[in-house]
Structures are given as structure tokens and as C-alpha cells.
Amino acid sequence: MEKIFASLITIGDELLIGQTIDTNSAWMAQQLNDAGIWVQRRVAVGDDRQAIIRALEEEGADSHIILITGGLGPTADDITKPVLCEYFGGKMVQNAGALQNVMDIVQTRGLPMLERNLEQAMVPDAATIIQNKRGTAPGMWFEKNGRIYVSMPGVPHEMKGMMEGYVIPHLRQRFTMPALLHHTLITSGQGESSVAERIKDFEAALPAHMKLAYLPSYGLLKLRLTTFAPDQAAAEADMNKAFSELGTLLADIRVADRDEPMGVILGSLLKTRGLRLGTAESCTGGKIASMVTAVPGSSAWFNGSVVSYANETKMNVLGVRAATLEQYGAVSEETVKEMAAGALEVLRADCVIAVSGIMGPDGGSPEKPVGTVWIAVGGKNSLRTRRYHFRYDRERNTDMTCIAAMNELRKWLEN
Amino acid sequence: MEKIFASLITIGDELLIGQTIDTNSAWMAQQLNDAGIWVQRRVAVGDDRQAIIRALEEEGADSHIILITGGLGPTADDITKPVLCEYFGGKMVQNAGALQNVMDIVQTRGLPMLERNLEQAMVPDAATIIQNKRGTAPGMWFEKNGRIYVSMPGVPHEMKGMMEGYVIPHLRQRFTMPALLHHTLITSGQGESSVAERIKDFEAALPAHMKLAYLPSYGLLKLRLTTFAPDQAAAEADMNKAFSELGTLLADIRVADRDEPMGVILGSLLKTRGLRLGTAESCTGGKIASMVTAVPGSSAWFNGSVVSYANETKMNVLGVRAATLEQYGAVSEETVKEMAAGALEVLRADCVIAVSGIMGPDGGSPEKPVGTVWIAVGGKNSLRTRRYHFRYDRERNTDMTCIAAMNELRKWLEN
Numbered sequence: 001m002e003k004i005f006a007s008l009i010t011i012g013d014e015l016l017i018g019q020t021i022d023t024n025s026a027w028m029a030q031q032l033n034d035a036g037i038w039v040q041r042r043v044a045v046g047d048d049r050q051a052i053i054r055a056l057e058e059e060g061a062d063s064h065i066i067l068i069t070g071g072l073g074p075t076a077d078d079i080t081k082p083v084l085c086e087y088f089g090g091k092m093v094q095n096a097g098a099l100q101n102v103m104d105i106v107q108t109r110g111l112p113m114l115e116r117n118l119e120q121a122m123v124p125d126a127a128t129i130i131q132n133k134r135g136t137a138p139g140m141w142f143e144k145n146g147r148i149y150v151s152m153p154g155v156p157h158e159m160k161g162m163m164e165g166y167v168i169p170h171l172r173q174r175f176t177m178p179a180l181l182h183h184t185l186i187t188s189g190q191g192e193s194s195v196a197e198r199i200k201d202f203e204a205a206l207p208a209h210m211k212l213a214y215l216p217s218y219g220l221l222k223l224r225l226t227t228f229a230p231d232q233a234a235a236e237a238d239m240n241k242a243f244s245e246l247g248t249l250l251a252d253i254r255v256a257d258r259d260e261p262m263g264v265i266l267g268s269l270l271k272t273r274g275l276r277l278g279t280a281e282s283c284t285g286g287k288i289a290s291m292v293t294a295v296p297g298s299s300a301w302f303n304g305s306v307v308s309y310a311n312e313t314k315m316n317v318l319g320v321r322a323a324t325l326e327q328y329g330a331v332s333e334e335t336v337k338e339m340a341a342g343a344l345e346v347l348r349a350d351c352v353i354a355v356s357g358i359m360g361p362d363g364g365s366p367e368k369p370v371g372t373v374w375i376a377v378g379g380k381n382s383l384r385t386r387r388y389h390f391r392y393d394r395e396r397n398t399d400m401t402c403i404a405a406m407n408e409l410r411k412w413l414e415n
Numbered sequence: 416m417e418k419i420f421a422s423l424i425t426i427g428d429e430l431l432i433g434q435t436i437d438t439n440s441a442w443m444a445q446q447l448n449d450a451g452i453w454v455q456r457r458v459a460v461g462d463d464r465q466a467i468i469r470a471l472e473e474e475g476a477d478s479h480i481i482l483i484t485g486g487l488g489p490t491a492d493d494i495t496k497p498v499l500c501e502y503f504g505g506k507m508v509q510n511a512g513a514l515q516n517v518m519d520i521v522q523t524r525g526l527p528m529l530e531r532n533l534e535q536a537m538v539p540d541a542a543t544i545i546q547n548k549r550g551t552a553p554g555m556w557f558e559k560n561g562r563i564y565v566s567m568p569g570v571p572h573e574m575k576g577m578m579e580g581y582v583i584p585h586l587r588q589r590f591t592m593p594a595l596l597h598h599t600l601i602t603s604g605q606g607e608s609s610v611a612e613r614i615k616d617f618e619a620a621l622p623a624h625m626k627l628a629y630l631p632s633y634g635l636l637k638l639r640l641t642t643f644a645p646d647q648a649a650a651e652a653d654m655n656k657a658f659s660e661l662g663t664l665l666a667d668i669r670v671a672d673r674d675e676p677m678g679v680i681l682g683s684l685l686k687t688r689g690l691r692l693g694t695a696e697s698c699t700g701g702k703i704a705s706m707v708t709a710v711p712g713s714s715a716w717f718n719g720s721v722v723s724y725a726n727e728t729k730m731n732v733l734g735v736r737a738a739t740l741e742q743y744g745a746v747s748e749e750t751v752k753e754m755a756a757g758a759l760e761v762l763r764a765d766c767v768i769a770v771s772g773i774m775g776p777d778g779g780s781p782e783k784p785v786g787t788v789w790i791a792v793g794g795k796n797s798l799r800t801r802r803y804h805f806r807y808d809r810e811r812n813t814d815m816t817c818i819a820a821m822n823e824l825r826k827w828l829e830n
Contacts, residue, residue, distance in 0.1 A: 014630055016454040018444030018637065019674060022437060025459075029433030039431040040466065044440075051455065057692070060472065075611045076618060114608050134806075155631065157807045182432055193529050196490045203491060213462070214490040215429055216439040216570065224434065259434065279722075283710025286701025289722045296776055296809055298724070305722035306732070307694075307704045313719035317732065319759055335538025341472055346732055361711055384562040392572050393548075394711055 003228065004037045004175050007059035010156060011052060011070035012046040013368045024069055024156055030165065035168055036177030037065060047071055052083045055322040058244075060147045065171060070154035072137040073118045074210060080312040085124035088142045088378045093125045098138040105136055127151075130166045134158045139166070148174070179235035183222045183243050184259035187250055188407055192216055195223070199242050199249050200246055212241060212399070218403040223250070254412065262406040263295040269413045270301040270351075275379075277409075278349030279305040282330065283357035283373065288402050308339065318342030331356050333374055333385050340383055353405050357388075359397045362368055373401050377409040385410055418643065419452045419590050422474035425459040425466060426485035426495050427569060428616035439484055439571055443578065450583055451481060451592030461518045462486055467498045475562045480586060485569035487552040489531040496555075499566055500539035503557045508540045513553040517606040520551050547641055550762045564587070597659050599630075599639045599674035601824055602665055607631055613760075614664050625657060628772070633818040637674060638665075669827065678710045684828045685716040685766075690794075692824075693764030694720040694753040695733055696743065698772035698788065703817050714738070718762045723754065733757030745773050746783055748791075748800050755791040755798055766794045766828070768820050772803075774812045788816050792824040 008028055014020040023045065045051040059066045063067050071080030084290075085092055099121035120136040123129055130139030130150070135158040144147040150167055152159045187195065192214050196203070203212050209229065215222040216297045225242055229235035230303055247254060256265045270277055279288050289305035292298055306317050311330055311376060314320040319342040320335055328334040340354035357373030364370035371390040378384050388396045416630065423443055429435040437459065444454045444730040460466040467486075474481045486495030490710070500507055514536035535551040538544055543564070545554030550573040556562040557661055565582055567574045571628065572660060607629050618627050630637040640657055644650035671680050689706060694703050704720035707713055721732050726745055729735040735750055743749040755769035772788030779785035786805040793799050795820050803819055805812045 004489055012630055013626070013641070014639070015441075016457065017448050017641075018441040018454075019444075019597075019599070019630065019637075021441045026430075026433040026436045029431055031433075033432050039433075040461065041470075042431065042457075042459040046455065055456075073629060073631075074608045077628045079624070109606075109608065111609065114612055116611060117607050129471070149560060157811055160808075182434075184434070191490045191524075191526065193531050194526065197529055211428070211492070213428055213492045214488060215434065222434075224429070226432075227626075232696070236681075275723075281701070284705075285713075286704030286720050286722060289537075289701030290699075290705045291722075293698075293702075293724060294721075294810065294813070298700075303725040304728035304732070305701050305720070305724075307701060307708075307720035307722065309704075309708060309714060309717050310718040312763055316763065317719070317721070348727055348731065360799075393575075395709065396572060398709070 002117065004065065004177055005040045005063045006037050006065040006067060007063040008039060008042040009037065009055045009059055009066060009068045010042070010154070011047060011068065013046045013077075015044045016046050018247050022054075024154065024159055025162065026324075027156070028067060031163055031168055033180055033182065036171055036180045037171065037175075038180060047077050047079055049079060049083050052080065053087055056087055056149070059295070060145065060149070063146060064175070066147060066149045067167070068151040069159055072151065072153045074120055074136065080151060081124070081197050084140065085126070086123060088126040088144060088149075090124050091234050092122045092127035095121055095123045095129050095138060097131050098123060098129060101131055101138070106170040111402045122253055131160055132162065132163050133165070134161045141170070143392065144159050178234040180226070181235045181239050182224055182226050184222050185243070185246055185250065186259065187221045187223065187253040187255060188219065188255050189253045189398040190221065191290065192221060195221055195250065197244065202245060202249055203404060206242065207238070210238060218400055220255060220403065220407070224259070255407065261291065261294070262403055262410070263291045263298070265412075266292065266410055267290065267295050269410060275350040276301055276303050276348075277395055278303045278343045278347030278352050280343035280354040281305055282309060282314070282339070282355060283359050284355050284398055284402050284405070287398060288353055288355070288405060291402060303349050305335065306343055307345065314339060318332055319345075329368070331358055331368055331372055331374055333387070336376040337383055337385060340378070344380055351377070351409065353377050353409050355396075355401055355405050357401055359394045359401070361394060371397050375401075375405045377410055377412050384408065418476045419480065419592055420451050420455045421447050421480040421482060423457040423663065424470045424474055424481060424483045425457070425569070426462060426483065428492070428788035430459045431461050439569065439574055442571070442575065443482060446578055446583055448597065448607070449596055450587055451595045452586065452590075453595060462492050462494055464494060464498050468502055470590065471502055471564070475560070475564070479590070481562060481564045482582070483564065483566040484574055487534055487568045489568065492712065495566060496539070496783070497559065499555065500541070503539060503541040503559060503564075505539050505541035507537045510536055510538045510544050510553060512546050513538060513544060516546055516553070517551045523822040528763055532634055543596065545577050547573055547577065548580070549576045556585070557607060564612045572723065594644050594647040595641070596654050597639055597641050598649045598654050599637050600640065600661055600665065600672060601670040601674065602668040603634065603670050604635045604668045605636065607636055610636055610665065610668075614661065617660060617664055621657065622653070625653060628803045635670060635818065635822070639674070653762060654665070668821065676709070677825070678706045678713070678817055679699060681821055681825055681828075682710050682713055682716055685824065688828065690765040691716055691718050693718045693758045693762030693767050694765065695769040696722050697729070697770060697819050698774050699770050699813055699820070702723060702813060703820060704771070706817060718764050721758055729754060731760065734760075744763055744783070746773055746787055746789055747791055748802070751791040752798055752800060753788040755793070759795055766792070767822065768792050768824050769817055770820050772812075772816055774816075775808060786812050788819075790816075790820045790823055792820065792827045797827075799823065
């Protein structure tokens with residue numbers, strides 16, 4: 001069974017100077033994996049002719065499929081199209097479909113039609129054109145020496161439209177793929193080394209076509225099993241057997257049987273139990289609510305949040321007592337309990353997450369250093385509190401707090 | 416003036432199957448750029464011996480500096496260290512400093528000392544060791560054929576500690592760098608093509624060592640100027656001249672003179688004017704508050720937010736009238752105005768952002784399709800409202816709404 005290999009080439013100086021975080025590649029890799037295609041390399045290069053040509057050559061040497069994003073915009077720094085035309089031979093021609101698309105978009109948006117917009121419809125005649133329903137730059141499908149090269153815009157939703165509507169379906173037609181499966185168990189409460197120790201016999205006994213990976217992630221540990229097999233049924237049989245064995249070995253620290261965001265995990269627990277959630281957030285500033293509402297349909301189990309950043313807001317909206325804040329401080333078990341009680345009432349919620357902490361860089365003290373967090377979770381008659389101490393920067397302290405707090409509620413719900 | 420080139424190699428299957436978004440590379444690229452080092456390529460490969468060796472060879476061919484992250488953990492899928500030992504020659508030896516560090520960490524965390532933890536202190540004798548103050552895996556500095564290779568853990572805060580504490584200072588000592596400057600102007604209200612048209616003479620007249628890039632970003636457009644010069648003073652003189660010319664040309668659509676997050680831009684306006692902000696968020700679910708509180712020191716100008724996801728919360732906490740919700744719906748100018756008024760009062764804020772919309776995938780109707788958003792910004796006596804219609808997926812609709820709403824408040828503050 002031959003594996004089908006892909007490379008991703010991302011073009012744009014913004015990726016090399018750190019101005020943009022590349023989120024496209026992860027999404028594209030997921031799509032390719034779902035189709036049974038193994039991404040073996042991802043390369044980012046600048047808007048530079050030589051660098052682009054070198055990448056095309058190197059990636060074409062070993063990969064069946066080379067997906068390229070970026071550098072197709074209407075401005076002078078975008079050079080991908082002429083470089084591809086040079087590399088694959090031929091000349092630039094006007095594409096009628098792309099022209100119509102540009103004219104439609106310009107008209108819908110009420111923009112003037114500029115010469116540089118018309119140039120968006122000029123394409124290499126060596127390419128099969130992929131129409132862009134979400135923007136002016138068309139995609140291009142090239143073939144050379146038995147390799148497939150596809151060039152798409154770097155704008156995420158334009159690229160996604162082309163991938164889903166054209167690229168993935170056409171790749172599925174062209175290749176007979178092996179089945180490629182990933183399955184992830186999320187655990188919490190034990191470190192990478194200890195877990196590895198517990199399952200070392202299991203790991204040693206895995207067949208050669210299966211792979212186990214350990215991914216520490218914001219205080220959780222994800223264990224990912226990967227398998228290749230000639231067909232879907234065989235892959236699933238292998239996976240089910242190994243995955244259930246792993247799940248049994250680690251049942252006591254299991255969080256979820258899939259790599260789902262914590263919001264999704266909480267959501268399905270809340271839905272099953274018919275409970276509605278509210279949050280009272282100080283140091284996390286609404287990030288827990290934002291993670292919760294990122295889940296489609298969360299309105300079925302989420303009422304809202306009071307982001308009580310200022311002490312005044314803690315008092316006015318959540319009813320935290322001035323005396324509590326004075327005596328124990330905003331970051332204390334007492335305050336977080338009153339925040340939770342207030343949120344349960346004002347948000348008419350069945351259960352609650354309340355957090356208060358010091359995320360840094362400033363605001364720490366010897367008794368309450370930066371990274372100190374109090375978390376309360378539960379319902380009206382069964383509030384649980386816990387103190388954490390994170391030792392990272394502001395951003396990571398916040399993210400760790402969000403996951404820890406949501407995980408505390410998960411434990412409360414599962415008990 | 417010779418440019419100093421770097422390559423980044425990221426190792427780990429999780430990057431190739433789309434399980435992890437690579438945020439390290441952007442951060443590392445920023446640090447290198449600040450030091451005058453140009454990152455010319457970023458490559459991600461799997462936990463695979465051959466793939467790692469190929470990357471070391473290819474990147475070593477053209478770059479002076481090769482920074483490697485990932486694959487240094489204590490589990491069987493982590494193979495970077497033995498592969499590096501093989502590639503650079505020599506043998507594995509125990510490093511006393513690294514051993515002490517492992518023992519300290521295991522003790523502090525109250526963990527059992529496992530064989531695999533001790534192995535973390537085994538390092539190739541060809542390497543200079545970089546002690547890891549934040550984890551058990553040491554970093555390694557190799558030199559070969561005049562190239563420098565540095566291997567660091569993939570865990571972001573461990574990598575960051577080594578970069579700041581050791582790698583960047585040592586690279587600065589080793590090379591005489593040219594000055595490399597980036598400066599970004601943020602604009603809003605005009606598309607890439609139109610802006611390019613307005614400044615085409617400016618762009619054509621830029622000297623060869625300067626580069627202009629266009630980065631559309633969530634409804635904003637960022638214009639980045641880059642310059643190289645033998646020394647900092649010359650680079651700054653070039654940059655100041657060109658950047659002020661650009662700023663003058665685009666003064667009417669200028670948002671900011673730096674690539675700062677919108678929260679930082681708003682924060683400095685609010686601080687200058689002595690105003691405190693509150694937000695009332697329905698569809699954005701707390702994300703605006705979360706972006707605002709990501710700014711260190713935001714407690715000086717941010718009171719909090721009411722995330723009124725459920726209609727009940729809009730009524731109970733913000734005082735939106737049932738009749739308004741019934742007559743106009745939750746996504747309407749009338750509702751968002753009452754949300755804003757309620758938030759101003761309950762959060763004791765001087766100014767407010769209120770949003771209500773339909774982010775999708777469900778919830779749309781012919782009159783109010785998915786992507787419809789009402790935004791209100793302003794203060795007690797001067798509320799401004801505006802309707803937007805975004806045409807993306809749930810996540811992007813939310814992000815576009817957050818930036819648009821914050822930008823509306825910015826405009827209100829600047830008038």
C-alpha cells in the first residue's frame with residue numbers, strides 16, 4: 001500500500017518576520033489527513049522568486065501533492081503567479097470565468113474597477129483554474145512530472161472554500177489512498193513521564209504501522225494513536241482495539257475520547273444533564289465565556305458571563321461584599337465563592353465557573369505572587385474551590401487558568 | 416553589508432496532522448528580526464530520522480543559523496536528540512548541570528524520579544548545553560561547517576526562556592548584524608487595491624533596499640515597510656522619512672502607526688481621555704473583553720463586561736425590555752442600544768461597546784441572515800450604531816465583529 005505524501009508551501013514575508021501566525025497549514029493538514037494523505041513537510045518562504053522556485057523543486061522531489069498558499073493578491077509584493085507561470089512554462093492569458101468573478105465582486109462591493117483588479121483574471125495557460133467564490137484571486141492546478149501543484153490565496157476563508165469545493169474532491173478522485181486514522185485520548189492530572197511509564201508495555205506491543213504520540217497541552221496531556229491500513233475497515237479495527245486498551249489503562253485520568261476543545265466537552269456534559277452554565281470571570285476577562293460560545297449551539301446551555309474585572313463590578317453586578325474584598329482581597333477563596341454565588345443568581349444559572357487571579361506581569365505580592373488563581377465551580381449547594389499557581393507569562397497564565405477552571409467544572413459534573 | 420540568514424526547523428508529527436498550530440515560529444522570527452537576522456525559511460517535519468536529517472542538510476546549505484524546536488521530550492516519540500547526536504558526531508554523555516536541573520524539578524513537583532527523567536540529562540558531547548530553567552529538557556548548541564544549529568524544546572515558555580536568556584545574546588556576540596527594521600501602518604475603510612492605487616507613486620519611488628507589503632487583517636489593512644541598512648541610524652533615517660510620507664498620504668484612513676492589537680490602541684486612547692470602558696456582548700461571547708484584558712494594565716481603564724448570551728441575561732442584568740426583544744428581536748438596533756445603555760449603568764462605565772449578531776452556522780433568517788451584526792458604541796449622551804454583515808464561518812464572523820466593534824469605538828473616541 002503506497003502512502004500518498006503532500007508538502008505545504010506557504011509564501012509571504014509576514015510569516016518569516018513573525019507578523020502572522022500560520023493557521024492555514026494546520027487546517028489544510030487536517031483536511032489532507034482526513035482524505036488519507038500524509039503531510040510530510042511544511043515550508044514557509046518569503047515573497048522571493050528564487051526562494052519560491054527552490055521550494056517548488058525540493059518539495060516536488062518527494063511529495064505527490066504540493067499545496068501552495070499566499071502571494072496572489074493584487075499588489076506589487078504578490079509575485080507567486082508570475083513565478084509559477086515561469087516555473088511551469090507557458091504564458092499568461094485572460095480567464096473568462098475569473099474575469100466575470102472579479103467584475104461581480106467589484107460590483108457587489110461598490111468598488112471602482114481598477115487595472116490591478118483586471119490583472120487578477122490573468123492566469124498561466126498551463127494551469128487549470130479553480131474559481132474563487134470568496135475573493136478575486138483564482139486558484140491554479142498544475143501538473144508536472146507526475147506531481148500535482150495547487151496554488152491558492154492565503155486568505156483563510158478563500159483557501160478553505162477552494163479546498164473543500166475543489167481540491168480535496170479532485171485529489172480523492174486521482175489517488176487511491178490508504179486509510180489514515182488519528183485518535184486522541186485527553187487526560188489530566190499526570191505528567192508525560194508518569195503516563196509513559198504506566199503504558200510502556202502497551203506502547204512496546206503496538207504494531208509497527210501504529211504510532212503513539214504524547215502532547216502536553218495547557219495542563220492536560222493528549223495521547224494520540226495513529227494508524228495506516230490499506231482500507232478503512234482494517235484501520236478502524238486496529239484503532240478500536242488499541243484505543244480501547246489505552247482507555248482502560250488510563251481510565252482514572254481520562255478527560256475525553258477525542259481531541260475536542262474543552263468547551264465542546266463541557267457542552268455535551270451540560271446538555272446531557274440539562275444544566276445551564278454561567279461564568280464570573282475576573283482575571284480571565286471573558287476568555288472562558290469566549291471559549292464556551294465558540295461552540296456552535298452553545299446558547300442551548302450557556303446563559304452568559306459577568307466579567308467583573310474591576311472590584312466595583314464584582315460588588316455592583318455580582319454582589320460581592322466590600323468587606324470580603326477588603327479583608328481577603330479580590331484574589332481569595334472567599335471572593336471567588338461570592339462571585340460564584342452572585343453569578344448563579346444574576347445569570348439564573350444551574351452551575352457556574354468563577355475565577356479570580358493575578359495574571360502578571362504586575363500585581364503580585366509575596367503572599368499572592370503572579371500566577372495565583374482561585375477557582376470556584378459548582379451549583380447552589382455544592383461549590384468547590386481550588387487554588388492554582390501558574391508560573392508563566394500573562395497570556396499563558398490566562399490560557400492555563402481557563403482550561404483548569406473548565407476542567408474543574410467537568411470533574412464536578414462527572415461526579 | 417552581508418545579511419545574516421536563519422532557518423527555523425520545527426519537529427513533530429502534531430504539526431503535520433494539524434493538531435497543533437505553530438505559534439513558536441512567529442515569536443522566534445520576531446526575536447531574530449529584532450536582532451537583525453533575516454529568517455529565510457521555516458520548515459516543519461515529523462518525528463522521523465530521515466526527515467530531520469534532510470532538513471538539517473538543506474537548511475544548513477544556505478542559512479548561517481538554524482534554530483530547531485521540538486522532539487526533546489521524555490517519551491518514545493521524541494527522537495530529536497539521538498538524531499542530532501548522529502548528525503553532528505560524538506556520543507551521549509551525562510551533563511551534570513542538566514542532571515541537577517532534572518532532580519530539582521522532579522523534587523519541586525513532588526514526582527517520582529524515573530529512568531526516563533534521568534535520560535533527559537544525557538546529551539551529545541558535541542553540543543554546548545543550554546540549561547533549561549523551565550523544564551527538564553536541556554537545549555543544545557552545535558557548530559558545523561561555520562553554521563550554528565540550536566536545538567530547543569517545543570514547549571513555548573521553555574523555548575522562550577532559552578531564546579531570551581542564551582540564544583539571542585550569544586548570536587549577537589557572534590555576528591555583526593546589519594540593522595533590519597519593520598514598521599507598520601494600520602488603516603481601515605479602504606481595500607488593498609484602492610490603497611495600492613493611491614500610493615503607487617510612493618511605492619515606485621522606494622529605494623531598492625526598502626520593501627512595502629500589504630496585509631489585509633480582519634477588515635483592516637496593514638502596510639508594512641521594511642528596510643535594511645549597515646547601521647541602526649541609517650536604517651532609522653530611511654524608515655522615518657518613508658514612513659512619515661506614507662502616513663501623510665493615508666492620513667484619512669490611518670488607525671495606528673504600529674502593528675499593535677486593537678486592545679492596545681483602544682487602551683491608550685481611553686487612558687489619555689481618562690475614560691473607563693465596559694462591554695455588553697451577545698454574539699462575541701466575551702471575546703472583546705478577552706482581547707481588552709489581554710493588555711497588561713487594562714484594569715486602569717476597563718471595568719468589565721456583561722456577556723448576555725441568553726435573552727434572559729439581556730433583560731435581567733442589562734435591563735433590556737422584553738417588549739424590545741419581542742418587537743425587534745435580539746439582533747436589532749433597538750436591542751443593542753438598550754444593551755449599551757444598560758452596560759453603561761451597571762458597569763459604571765464612561766463608554767461602551769455593545770454587540771448582538773448571528774455568528775452561524777445556524778440562527779439566520781431571510782431578513783437577518785447569518786453574519787448580521789448590530790454594534791453600538793459611545794457614551795451616555797452619544798450612542799452610535801451600525802449594522803454589519805459578515806459572510807464567513809462562525810469563528811471568523813466573531814473575530815471580524817470584535818475588530819469592527821473596537822474600531823467603531825476607536826472612531827468615536829477620536830472624534
